[in-house]
Amino acid sequence: SQQGEEDPQALSIQEGENATMNCSYKTSINNLQWYRQNSGRGLVHLILIRSNEREKHSGRLRVTLDTSKKSSSLLITASRAADTASYFCATAVSGGSYIPTFGRGTSLIVHP
Amino acid sequence: GAGVSQSPSNKVTEKGKDVELRCDPISGHTALYWYRQSLGQGLEFLIYFQGNSAPDKSGLPSDRFSAERTGGSVSTLTIQRTQQEDSAVYLCASSPQPMASGANVLTFGAGSRLTVL
Structure with a gap:
């Protein structure tokens, strides 16, 4: 079973709107990462947030982490058509071998 | 190299044949x-190599799957007697x-698309 699960599975918005994706996980983690995958390509790392952090920013990206609820959110502000991609969260389990476990992803479509 | 290189990018094979997929990591x-991604699914962990330690093979789905990493660099994933469900x-x-801290940021290759007919 997946350690992390993204929600929603698919999201369709207009350019300029904000996009919010959520990730829930089951066990205690050391850190959580978000990756992006363009169609037919490999995954690209976006941002990493550690278990002792609550919020992190990178450009138009904002990630939050709530360890009490075992959840994280990725916010993309002022979305662009080029943001169209699938977004995955990956968790590294505390006390584990640090192999990131990925969810099924959220498919984001940004209409120009 | 500058990035992670995988070959072939596409492989079509017949059921029952063996295939080898190659990965050249960042120097x-x-x-x-190694992960596997089936259509519409997330990434399924297969195997992990770290330095000279014994690999973590816990994700390999069957004994038809094996992988090697020679000289701590290039890795080959071998699938024997391929089945249609291996398509991914x-x-x-x-x-x-x-x-x-376990904060491992991964750099991915573009992937090898395998189709088993």
Whole structure:
């Protein structure tokens, strides 16, 4: 079973709107990462947030982490058509071998 | 190299044949990972190599799957007697020496798309 699960599975918005994706996980983690995958390509790392952090920013990206609820959110502000991609969260389990476990992803479509 | 290189990018094979998929990680990265991504699914962990340690093979779905990493660099994933359910994109990733915090940022290759007819 997946350690992390993204929600929603698919999201369709207009350019300029904000996009919010959520990730829930089951066990205690050391850190959580978000990756992006363009169609037919490999995954690209976006941002990493550690278990002792609550919020992190990178450009138009904002990630939050709530360890009490075992959840994280990725916010993309002022979305662009080029943001169209699938977004995955990956968790590294505390006390584990640090192999990131990925969810099924959220498919984001940004209409120009 | 500048990035993680995988070959072939596409492979079509007949059921029952063996296939080899190659991954050339970023120079100096000690950790190497193989994942499988089926259509509409997330990434399924297959195997993990770290330096000279014994690989973590816990994700391999059957004994038809095996992988090697020679000289701590290039890795080959071998699938014997391929089945139609093996059709997927096989992704390789590498990362630097894992930190105690477990904050391993992976760099992925573009993947090898395998189609078993």
